[in-house]
Amino acid sequence: MSALLDVRGLRKSFGTTEILRGIDFSVAAQELVFVIGPSGSGKSTMLRCCNRLEEPTAGHVFVDGVDLMAKGTDINAMRRRIGMVFQAFNLYPHMTALGNVTLALRKVLGKGREEAEAIGIAALDRVGLKEKAGNYPSELSGGQQQRVAIARALSLEPKIMLFDEPTSALDPELVGAVLGVMRDLKEAGMTMVVVSHEMRFARDAADRIVFMADGQILEQGSPAEIFGNPQNPRTRDFVGELSR
């Protein structure tokens, strides 16, 4: 199977501090890869390098065979192929849910209002929020906001979705609906990279777990391997902490 996302020798420094110290990892089509690791280990930075929101210092990122670092690559065209969901939702507060979802459809894909809104409504329907299309973010719960954010990414028909702690800003009772949407996506065949501490979800939805520490991947394997029989002592400590 060819990799949909391929990260090669990725390095990232902020000033003189090297945050990512040589990351190699790839994600196959339809795979759900979970990234775990201690705070500050570089998970978000790694994810943000995958659509060049963060500019890598060295290395290459290939998405669907296209080198994101190459000079001729239209990064804006690639980015709509790479959906991203943020911990803080980052919905546009001055636009309705539908406005949030249709902005890129109209501005980037140049679709007319009617077509964009039809696609937008369909995307909102996919996350179960069709009836909230006309609501502003401030009128939605955190869980609903995050689902709108997922719809915003989905509406562009991405090849891959990147999630950076999509549920950590949510009250516990709102987490389930967001994870439910992610589960549906997985079932529909979406390729996903998820940074998250939702271990239950990791255990039963992830194809593979990647453990990061100090800007490197220390270990990866199936959920059974990583949670049941971690090889690296740091993985063991981290998993032990989590399950306690």
Added chain:
Amino acid sequence: MTGLERFQDAFLKPELIERYWPDIVSGIAVTLQIAVAVVVTGLALGLFLAVIRSYRIRLLNLPIIVFVDIFRALPPLVVILIVYFGLPNLGINIPGFAVLWLVLSLVLAAFAEEIFWSGIVSVRKGQWDAARSTGLDHWQTLTSVILPQAIRICVPPLTNRTIAVTKNTALGTVIGVGEIMNQGTSAMSLSGNATPLMMAAVAYVVIFVPVVALGSWIERRFAWKRA
């Protein structure tokens, strides 16, 4: 003479009001024209500079910052006098009203740039992340996502600053521009009475109160629904 009569004689003499109101009205016309021109060019230039600055190109940002700091620091009167009385020595003659318009536009632009810029940076970085991650470029993100949020924050300080700067059209007096203040002071020296100045004061109120109202109207227009 009662106190009230004495007051009226000094500040609101009917025959002087009658004699000078056409002058004041023509002053209002001049002030309005210059003020509108200053507001349009000053705000447009200020916004333009803030937008340029958002691209964070060092070579362009440095001159912007220098310009902004200088024009915020200098009293407008100093710049007006230098331009009006200095430039002719270089063979450049600019009419008084143009000097007033130019200098006040630059002053307003400097303040407006700073206000727009602080509005732009006050929008959370996640808004950029979200927009850019869906493929919007810098310009699209700025115009569709960032500025609509920034301008909302900017309107109150912009209104205040715009009024403060446009009131400086009164400085036209010193370079012979026939605006309200010039008409008022000329009439005052001719008549030896403060009544024309009172008329000028009333004229300023008449002009600027609607501007204040316009500011709060814009403020409300830019406020989006909040639960």
